[in-house]
Amino acid sequence: MSTEARKPPPQIALKIRRVLGGKTGWNGIAVQFAFAAVLGWIAYEIVSNARANLENQHIAAGFGFLGNNAGFDVNQTLISYTGSDTFLRVFLVGLLNTLVVSVVGIVFATVIGFIVALCRLSPNWLLSRVGEIYVEIIRNLPVLFQILFWYLAVLAALPNPRQSISLLGIAFVSNRGLVIPRPIGESGFEVFVAVLALGIVASLALRIYARRALFQRGQMIRIWPYVLGLLFGLPLVTMLVSGLPFTFELPQLKGFNFAGGSRIIPEFVALTLALSTYTAAFIAEIVRAGILSVHSGQMEAGSSLGLSRGTTLRLVVVPQAMRVIVPPLTNQYLNLTKNSSLAVAIGYPDLVSVFAGTSLSQTGQAIEIIAMTMGVYLLISLITSAVMSVYGWRVSRSLGA
Amino acid sequence: MSDITSSSFVRQDLLNERPAPVKTTGFIGLVRTRLFNSPTNILLTIVGALLLWFTIIPSVKFLMVDAVWTGKDRTACLAENAGFAVGACWPYIQAKLPQLIYGFYPEAERWRVNLTLVLAVVLLLPLLIPRLPSKGLNAGLFFVAFPVVAFFLLHGGGIKGFGLSWTADLLQLFDDSIIGAGQALLSLGKTSAVAPLLWVVGNFIVLLGTAIYWLIFPLTWLRDQLQGTGQSVWADFAITAAIVSLIAFVLGGGVRTGGRALASSIATFVAIAIVIKLMGLDHGGLPIVQTNLWGGLLVTLVVSVTGIVTSLPIGIALALGRRSTIPLIRIFSIAFIEFWRGVPLITVLFFATYMLPLFLPGNFTVDGLVRALIGISLFTGAYQAENVRGGLAAIPRGQGEAAAALGLSWWKTTSLIVLPQALRHVIPNLVNSFISLFKDTSLVSIVALFDLLGSLRASFSDPKWSSPSTAFTGFAFAGIIYFIFCFGMSRYSLFVEHRLNAHRRN
Known part of the structure; x- marks a missing residue:
């Protein structure tokens, strides 16, 4: 005869206390009330002061100004924009410019960063010292200093368009920016793009098939000749059949400036240069730390299995290093995006410069404009950190399995 | 047991000396093992050397060799006057x-900036050297006392009261805003749907504010009395020092163990008094630099x-x-x-x-x-x-x-x-x-x-x-x-x- 264990009492009051006040119980609830009262009081003061100040300065609160005409020009736009467009359009133009400079900067920073990291890890003494000097110098100078250095010293010292430096006769560097040929679509353009897309999809499928064959049947399939054929041969054949997909419009020197081609403004060049070289120094340190974090026994184990040095790196070391590298790397990408706001110092028309700078001084809507600008950056970083936490969860799950 | 040397498997003559092993230390060793040990490495070394050649040499040339060191204005730094491709223009920095x-x-006041910098260095250096003792006192001086002194040195100006007046002012400001918030709630209550609730809360807050007003009345009264006297700063200082030292004494454990707390409190106030006297804060201090x-x-x-x-x-x-x-x-x-x-x-x-x-x-x-x-x-x-x-x-x-x-x-x-x-x-x-x-x-x-x-x-x-x-x-x-x-x-x-x-x- 056994007696059933009694159920524990529900203790509802205790549970509520725990939820509301944490470990400290009723004291915690009291502290929260006092804290909420202080916060509420500060919020009340801010709102009432802001309202009174805005009334004094005759500024109408609210987002109505976004529909007004901006009335100023922007010297680099990705979407069509004229001075008679609205402030909302200015916001979009600035946002797109910020994104463009960030993406280009991220690509260059990653490439330079990996190269410098490889230099630092190289067994060659001189090359690793060169990498070290690069990292130390770049990391210890403010990024704004570097942006201004490229813009005010280096790019300003370039010759004017008439004496511009010619790069193989197709691109020209001068103090008015970089002029490059502009591609113009011809009749065969659609077919070309379609075939190229087909080639990419087919090579991806091939790769998946090859991996499956390797993992399931242990069969090595050499796919690179096929991939090469799909990615380059097929478009080449199409080009021969249906004519050139696009031609380049070469820039010509006419009078004091260039006609034709597309011009990349010097602000963009300076900003991209400074941001990518600056962030590259940090990326190099992250990559180096990631690769060093893989135990040297892994490399030795790979070579004792008969894998070559390159294969060991590719299949054994790098996948393990990536786990360490990726989270701080995303952080650096985020930093680069945030640092792109320094464009305001040299007048590159990014979000902060055209929206929080020019639009703010024209409308005086400080609260709305700064809140919108901060919101954009906050959104970008919150999305990134959400993605990163999913990534971290997946990595820890795969490690536990 | 035969002689071991007569055995046919024992070597009879000495081996030739082997050459000394390749040196792997020192500069030569470094060159051998890490710069020129394989064709790839030789190539990489050449690349590295070229990189250095094209960055270091022009930098040194710009900063030192081709630099202009003396001059009155831009004409000294122009290539046609100097006679060579001009590097750095140091007279400009000068x-x-x-x-x-x-x-x-202002030029006449720059000694204040220099003095602040010297003070910062003198306080910071011992903080950074782990061997030196009394980190607590040092950190307190650098993180609390130094910013205050630096403010009065750099910005200038004096003080009108001391701890007591400041506390009284702060409490009064706080109290005023509480009463203001209560009255705002009351006036809001006239039009709102939850009027009775707002009325109760508003009245409660106003009552609280009034209670606080009477609670801090002795402090504000004392402050007003002090402002009337000629030596308000010093009187205020003396009262504050007495009150704070007394509190430190009581909290430190009274007669039994409070002596230490009392002594350090008094020492702190003596130091503050010396600083106030030295910088003349009680009568206006140094001239203000905006x-x-x-x-x-x-x-x-x-x-x-x-x-x-x-x-x-x-x-x-x-x-x-x-x-x-x-x-x-x-x-x-x-x-x-x-x-x-x-x-x-x-x-x-x-x-x-x-x-x-x-x-x-x-x-x-x-x-x-x-x-x-x-x-x-x-x-x-x-x-x-x-x-x-x-x-x-x-x-x-x-x-x-x-x-x-x-x-x-x-x-x-x-x-x-x-x-x-x-x-x-x-x-x-x-x-x-x-x-x-x-x-x-x-x-x-x-x-x-x-x-x-x-x-x-x-x-x-x-x-x-x-x-x-x-x-x-x-x-x-x-x-x-x-x-x-x-x-x-x-x-x-x-x-x-x-x-x-x-x-x-x-």
Whole structure:
């Protein structure tokens, strides 16, 4: 005869206390009330002061100004924009410019960063010292200093368009920016793009098939000749059949400036240069730390299995290093995006410069404009950190399995 | 047993000497093993040498060989006058040096800036050398006393009252705003749907305000009496010193053990009295220099030191708040930290410059430098909070539990057991944050403050010195200054890290 264990009492009051006040119980609830009262009081003061100040300065609160005409020009736009467009359009133009400079900067920073990291890890003494000097110098100078250095010293010292430096006769560097040929679509353009897309999809499928064959049947399939054929041969054949997909419009020197081609403004060049070289120094340190974090026994184990040095790196070391590298790397990408706001110092028309700078001084809507600008950056970083936490969860799950 | 030498398998003659092994140490060894040991490496060495050749040689040539060292204005730095391709134009730096260091700080008052810098160095150096004793006193002097003294030295001006008047003023301000909020609620209650509730709450708050008014009445009365006398500062000082020393004596344990607390309190007040007397704060102090005259390296250092000093307490408070079990405080800390970490510093500075004045009462203006300082403190505070949180997470739970078992309260556990260990753990991270703060101070030049970079940029537009090499010279000079500070700090952080990890080395 056994007696059933009694159920524990529900203790509802205790549970509520725990939820509301944490470990400290009723004291915690009291502290929260006092804290909420202080916060509420500060919020009340801010709102009432802001309202009174805005009334004094005759500024109408609210987002109505976004529909007004901006009335100023922007010297680099990705979407069509004229001075008679609205402030909302200015916001979009600035946002797109910020994104463009960030993406280009991220690509260059990653490439330079990996190269410098490889230099630092190289067994060659001189090359690793060169990498070290690069990292130390770049990391210890403010990024704004570097942006201004490229813009005010280096790019300003370039010759004017008439004496511009010619790069193989197709691109020209001068103090008015970089002029490059502009591609113009011809009749065969659609077919070309379609075939190229087909080639990419087919090579991806091939790769998946090859991996499956390797993992399931242990069969090595050499796919690179096929991939090469799909990615380059097929478009080449199409080009021969249906004519050139696009031609380049070469820039010509006419009078004091260039006609034709597309011009990349010097602000963009300076900003991209400074941001990518600056962030590259940090990326190099992250990559180096990631690769060093893989135990040297892994490399030795790979070579004792008969894998070559390159294969060991590719299949054994790098996948393990990536786990360490990726989270701080995303952080650096985020930093680069945030640092792109320094464009305001040299007048590159990014979000902060055209929206929080020019639009703010024209409308005086400080609260709305700064809140919108901060919101954009906050959104970008919150999305990134959400993605990163999913990534971290997946990595820890795969490690536990 | 035959003679061993006669055995056929034993070698009869000596081997030839083998050549000495290839040397792998020293310069020759280095060259052999790490520069020229394989064709790829030889190629890489040549690439590296070329890279150095095309960067180092032109830099040295620009900075030293081709440089112009003396001159009166731009004509000295023009190629046609010098007769060669001109490198750095050092006379330009010489002419602009005062502006780059002091900004427009009046020339007669510059000794104050120098004195502040000397004081900072004298207080900071012993703090950085781990061997020297009495770190607590030193840190207190640097983080609390020095900023106050530096403010009166750099800005000038005196004080009208002391602790008692300030406390009375602060309490009165607080009380006034409580009564104001209550009355606002009452007036709101006339039109609202929940009028009775608002009326009750409003009346309660007004009643509370009135009660506080009578509670602090002795203080305000005493302050008004003191303001009437001629020596208000010294009378106020004496009363404050007496009250604070008495409280320290009682809290320190009364007659039995309070002597120590009393002695240190009295010593502190004597030191404060000496400072007040020396600087003449009781009768106006030094002449006031408005912050819009400050500039150059002075502003860079003021902004970074203020950021360092204020961000640490903010960071510690936020980190503790984020680990608190009280929901509202935890949520607030998380939101605060993530907000400031998610936005770029430049938008924070825009916020502080354009939005903050709107949030303050109309008659209340804040100095431009102070606005930037507030923004930078909040921004850096959020970053320091994450550093401190890392340190707090590294402390084993057993430490806190042992303290709780000894009967220590939360405050004592945190301040005596957990925080000292946690902060020691994260000194390298804190120093790294200081480095990025120091670099980020250059951003204040965008909101119309003339720090080192801002002054440099302003000096470029001087037609007296405009020459092709002016910009490069200026950037070289400022770059060297920034590099020295940041590199020094990063080496120090490495040194501390090395020291902290001493037990882990083998």
